[in-house]
Amino acid sequence: DSGVTQTPKHLITATGQRVTLRCSPRSGDLSVYWYQQSLDQGLQFLIQYYNGEERAKGNILERFSAQQFPDLHSELNLSSLELGDSALYFCASSPPRRELNEQFFGPGTRLTVL
Amino acid sequence: DQQVKQNSPSLSVQEGRISILNCDYTNSMFDYFLWYKKYPAEGPTFLISISSIKDKNEDGRFTVFLNKSAKHLSLHIVPSQPGDSAVYFCAASDESNFGNEKLTFGTGTRLTIIP
Numbered sequence: 001d002s003g004v005t006q007t008p009k010h011l012i013t014a015t016g017q018r019v020t021l022r023c024s025p026r027s028g029d030l031s032v033y034w035y036q037q038s039l040d041q042g043l044q045f046l047i048q049y050y051n052g053e054e055r056a057k058g059n060i061l062e063r064f065s066a067q068q069f070p071d072l073h074s075e076l077n078l079s080s081l082e083l084g085d086s087a088l089y090f091c092a093s094s095p096p097r098r099e100l101n102e103q104f105f106g107p108g109t110r111l112t113v114l
Numbered sequence: 115d116q117q118v119k120q121n122s123p124s125l126s127v128q129e130g131r132i133s134i135l136n137c138d139y140t141n142s143m144f145d146y147f148l149w150y151k152k153y154p155a156e157g158p159t160f161l162i163s164i165s166s167i168k169d170k171n172e173d174g175r176f177t178v179f180l181n182k183s184a185k186h187l188s189l190h191i192v193p194s195q196p197g198d199s200a201v202y203f204c205a206a207s208d209e210s211n212f213g214n215e216k217l218t219f220g221t222g223t224r225l226t227i228i229p
Contacts, residue, residue, distance in 0.1 A: 002157060033216065042118070042203060042219035043158070056216055090157055094215070102148065103217060105157030 003027065004106035006091050012112045018079040021109045025072055025093030031055070032074040033103060034066055037088040049074055051096075081113045117141045118206050120220035128228050133191040135223050137204030140185065144206040148217065149178060149189050152201045161202075162189070165209075191225075199227045 003026035013019055025032050030051045035043040036059075045058035049068035060066075063081075068074040078085060088110050092103040119138045127133045137147075145166040150158035164171040164178045164187065171178050177190045191198055204220040 002159070004157070006157075031215070035217075035219075042120075042221040043205075043217075045216040045218070048216060058216055092157075102160050102163065103215075104160065105150075107155070107157045 002104040002106065004091060004093050004104055006089075006106035006109050008109060009107065010110050010112075012114065013081060014114055015081055015083060017081050017113075018077065019081065019111065021076040021078070021089050021091075021111075023074045023076070023091030023093075023106060025074070025091075026095075026104055028095060029093035029104070030072065030096040031094045032068055032072070033092040033094075034060075034074070034076050035090045035092065035105075037090065037108075038084075039087075043090060046076070078111070083113050086111055086113045115140075116221075117144075118204055118218050118220040120202075120204055120223050122223050123221070124224040124226070126226045126228055127194050129196060130193045133189075133194045133198065133225055133227070135189040135191075135202050135204075135225065137187050137189075137220055138185055139187075139206050141206070141208070141218070142185070143208040143210070144218070146207045146209045147178070147180060147187050148205045148207075149176075150203045150205060150219075152203060152222070158203055194225075194227045196227050196229055199225060201225070 005024045034046040046060040048056040066076045088108045092105045148163040149161040152158045201222045205217040
């Protein structure tokens with residue numbers, strides 16, 4: 001158990017809908033990262049937050065947005081969903097002071113868009 | 115543009131033998147490399163890492179080798195055990211890029227240990 005929690009575990013929805021994925025980082029971690037893993041692909045970095053502020057953006061679509069709240073949990077919002085958005089979405093966290101970049105991953109949310 | 119490549123989608127190894135997983139990268143700014151292990155229905159779990167100032171790092175049965183000139187790293191597992199069967203991801207980051215600590219992942223290698 002990495003200490004990172006994600007809900008829900010599974011989500012099935014229809015095209016055009018909007019969903020929210022939730023992530024709680026490990027206790028004490030200030031950074032939250034979101035990654036997308038499509039079928040047989042590596043994890044693609046979407047976005048990073050640090051202590052409530054957006055820190056870095058990767059290949060995140062404009063239909064997607066995220067935020068990190070004062071209690072440090074984060075939400076990833078996916079709107080106008082398309083079939084191609086079906087994927088595993090992972091959240092990771094890392095501590096505020098670290099020598100090197102070890103990120104701890106949650107179990108993921110499997111999104112299926114029908 | 116795949117900056118981190120794992121060219122072998124799968125690998126089968128007899129129990130007790132050595133497993134060698136390979137990873138190549140193209141971005142010369144990468145200076146920190148990690149291996150993650152992933153079981154089905156779970157998130158990736160950190161396994162071992164190496165900084166570009168080293169060429170080898172060992173942790174128990176796991177050793178990572180880094181060849182900077184070839185932009186190549188490998189993970190050796192000796193001896194291989196059935197519990198090692200999983201998907202292994204290579205990842206890299208640019209630690210000098212403070213403020214953007216994203217990891218760039220390869221596509222993974224599925225390792226199967228044959229009893």
